Amino acid sequence: MDRRIVIVGFMGSGKTTVAKALAARLGCGLADLDAIVAAQQNMSVPELINERGESSFRDAETAALQLILDRQTPRIIALGGGAWTLERNRELINKHGCLAVWLDAPYDLCWQRITDHPSPRPLALDETSARELYRERHPLYALANIRIAVTDNTSADDLAAKAAEAIARHTIS
Numbered sequence: 328m329d330r331r332i333v334i335v336g337f338m339g340s341g342k343t344t345v346a347k348a349l350a351a352r353l354g355c356g357l358a359d360l361d362a363i364v365a366a367q368q369n370m371s372v373p374e375l376i377n378e379r380g381e382s383s384f385r386d387a388e389t390a391a392l393q394l395i396l397d398r399q400t401p402r403i404i405a406l407g408g409g410a411w412t413l414e415r416n417r418e419l420i421n422k423h424g425c426l427a428v429w430l431d432a433p434y435d436l437c438w439q440r441i442t443d444h445p446s447p448r449p450l451a452l453d454e455t456s457a458r459e460l461y462r463e464r465h466p467l468y469a470l471a472n473i474r475i476a477v478t479d480n481t482s483a484d485d486l487a488a489k490a491a492e493a494i495a496r497h498t499i500s
């Protein structure tokens with residue numbers, strides 16, 4: 328079976344939209360980890376973080392990741408922005424032989440999308456702390472197998488095409 332792919336990157340980097348475009352291009356299934364956590368916990372991710380705390384959300388996130396990785400499908404999994412930054416999650420992903428694709432978007436673009444987006448991001452409440460979180464996480468995202476540079480004027484389809492090429496090259500080499 329083709330290697331499974333996890334899409335990682337900061338909030339606002341475009342993980343969900345690019346993952347959808349990539350799944351359409353590769354003709355394979357897609358799961359969104361935040362959506363799975365929300366369905367399992369019967370509340371939205373922001374509610375979960377606000378009402379039970381980040382650490383409780385992280386536990387639910389790891390449990391959901393483990394569950395989805397233990398199955399053989401779908402091929403593509405879009406993670407929430409913090410999932411890849413936890414070593415235990417990276418270990419799980421590597422143990423299951425997945426390829427990690429990092430959408431490396433500049434901070435200003437992420438922040439613009441975070442503020443434009445109607446859904447709340449409890450871990451990016453203000454510009455200064457979000458910038459600091461971005462700075463802290465950047466070296467961890469760089470541990471991914473594949474880096475795709477994101478710019479404001481590249482469409483999700485173009486990014487998916489670049490990711491598909493990079494995945495094919497990575498698989499051959």
Ligand code: S3P
Nearest residue numbers: 337338339361372407408409450
């Ligand atoms: C988080 C990112 C969110 C969501 C949660 C925590 C983070 O997902 O998982 O609010 O720690 O970066 P998106 O990256 O899809 O916004």
